[in-house]
Amino acid sequence: MSYKEAQKKYAKIGIDTEKAIKDLGKIAISLHCWQGDDVGGFETTGGASGGIQTTGNYPGKARTPQELMKDLEFALALIPGRHRVNLHACYGIHEGKVTDRDKLSEKNFEPWVKWAKKTGVKLDFNPTFFSHPMAADGLTLSSPDSKVRNFWIKHGIQCLKIGEYFAKELKSPCGINFWCPDGYKDEPSDRLGPRKRMADSLDKIFKYKYNKKLVIPTFESKLFGIGLESYTVNSHEFVMGYAMKKGILALLDMGHFHLTESVADKISSFLMTFGKVAFHISRPVRWDSDHVIRQNDDLRACAQEIVKMGPENFIVALDYFDASINRVAAWVLGMRNMQKELLKAMLVPWKDLTKLQDTGALTAQLVLQEEYKNYPVDEVWAEFCKRNGVVADEAWFKQVEKYEKDVLLKR
Ligand code: RNT
Ligand code: ZN
Numbered sequence: 001m002s003y004k005e006a007q008k009k010y011a012k013i014g015i016d017t018e019k020a021i022k023d024l025g026k027i028a029i030s031l032h033c034w035q036g037d038d039v040g041g042f043e044t045t046g047g048a049s050g051g052i053q054t055t056g057n058y059p060g061k062a063r064t065p066q067e068l069m070k071d072l073e074f075a076l077a078l079i080p081g082r083h084r085v086n087l088h089a090c091y092g093i094h095e096g097k098v099t100d101r102d103k104l105s106e107k108n109f110e111p112w113v114k115w116a117k118k119t120g121v122k123l124d125f126n127p128t129f130f131s132h133p134m135a136a137d138g139l140t141l142s143s144p145d146s147k148v149r150n151f152w153i154k155h156g157i158q159c160l161k162i163g164e165y166f167a168k169e170l171k172s173p174c175g176i177n178f179w180c181p182d183g184y185k186d187e188p189s190d191r192l193g194p195r196k197r198m199a200d201s202l203d204k205i206f207k208y209k210y211n212k213k214l215v216i217p218t219f220e221s222k223l224f225g226i227g228l229e230s231y232t233v234n235s236h237e238f239v240m241g242y243a244m245k246k247g248i249l250a251l252l253d254m255g256h257f258h259l260t261e262s263v264a265d266k267i268s269s270f271l272m273t274f275g276k277v278a279f280h281i282s283r284p285v286r287w288d289s290d291h292v293i294r295q296n297d298d299l300r301a302c303a304q305e306i307v308k309m310g311p312e313n314f315i316v317a318l319d320y321f322d323a324s325i326n327r328v329a330a331w332v333l334g335m336r337n338m339q340k341e342l343l344k345a346m347l348v349p350w351k352d353l354t355k356l357q358d359t360g361a362l363t364a365q366l367v368l369q370e371e372y373k374n375y376p377v378d379e380v381w382a383e384f385c386k387r388n389g390v391v392a393d394e395a396w397f398k399q400v401e402k403y404e405k406d407v408l409l410k411r
Helices: 003-012 019-024 065-076 106-119 145-172 191-208 236-246 264-274 297-308 327-344 351-360 362-372 377-387 395-406
Strands: 031-034 084-089 122-126 172-180 215-220 251-253 276-282 283-285 289-290 314-318
Touching: 003 019, 003 377, 019 377, 031 065, 065 106, 065 327, 084 106, 084 314, 106 122, 106 145, 122 145, 145 172, 145 191, 145 215, 172 276, 172 314, 191 236, 215 236, 215 283, 236 251, 236 264, 236 395, 251 283, 264 276, 264 297, 276 297, 297 327, 314 327, 327 377, 327 395, 351 362
Parallel strands: 031 084, 031 314, 084 122, 122 172, 172 215, 215 251, 251 276, 276 314
Antiparallel strands: 283 289
């Protein structure tokens, strides 16, 4: 089937494929730099701490800022559209001695800004409350030790400033996501104290009057971490409550809930509460394993909610890290899968289906929901890719294989 034929078929159910192509082109997804080096960063050579874990030892990971930038550029060229890159504070660039997290500044990120300008991407940011001696016991902003808390408060404030710098330089508001691993392996005796200390520390960070036009702080909840199975300070309820009170956004990570919970179902409630929803698109397999996202039912359901509720109301960031496969392929595949699911969602006549729901025509609703899944999405995707100068099918992987041979395996 040609694109023109697909366009006609969609027109019959009231879908304008040209509009979908245009709308998809407007969605900038935040690509997480940390898939490129297994959440390593440029400060130490140890792996990630804080209850997260990459598994695998695939060759070719980026070891320096130059290598990471090069890999990102290569990946971005295989992804249709214009996107964002999400940095973590541990990806600061240090000449000689490493500047500690409480003193990080714009200077450590100047090369990234230069690179972003050259590459044509915008930047998002994350304070790094892990992989650091001050987080060795799994506690940061909620630590009973005020020295530890103060260190991390300073880090949080520095990161807000760095986010302002990104936004100003790149002329685009910077999403800054706060995720802290804080928790306990075994049952704590006091569940309230750490949460009070967490709230107090966050209050101190947000006392810094960041420019709300430049910086969008988001706050990520979690269910558990490895070695932190019994208690997580920043639970879903805590984060919801704190974010509401503080007027910041709560962030949903698809891997941070019980496996039978539907994350997609939470979106509409979040939107009603916060007006905007921040997302870490991920894929948990039996646990918060951060597998590369696939075109599965969970992703489809989330993409549908994003489309129905207006993509402009979402911060869509990817968050997974698989060290057992080619890392560049992991980026490209995840981004393209996200875009494909968004496109699929755009090609469904939701208004008509909602009418069926509201009139109790539930059989018709079910039948059409299923039948529409087999409409010619692929032709529209191919057209979208063609217009963006990117290959539509698996041929992109051939290019990654060549890059692996020519560049990655030589590392
Ligand atoms: C951890 C959180 C967090 C991290 C990144 C590196 O469980 O999902 O978002 O993955 O910040
Ligand atoms: Zn996350």
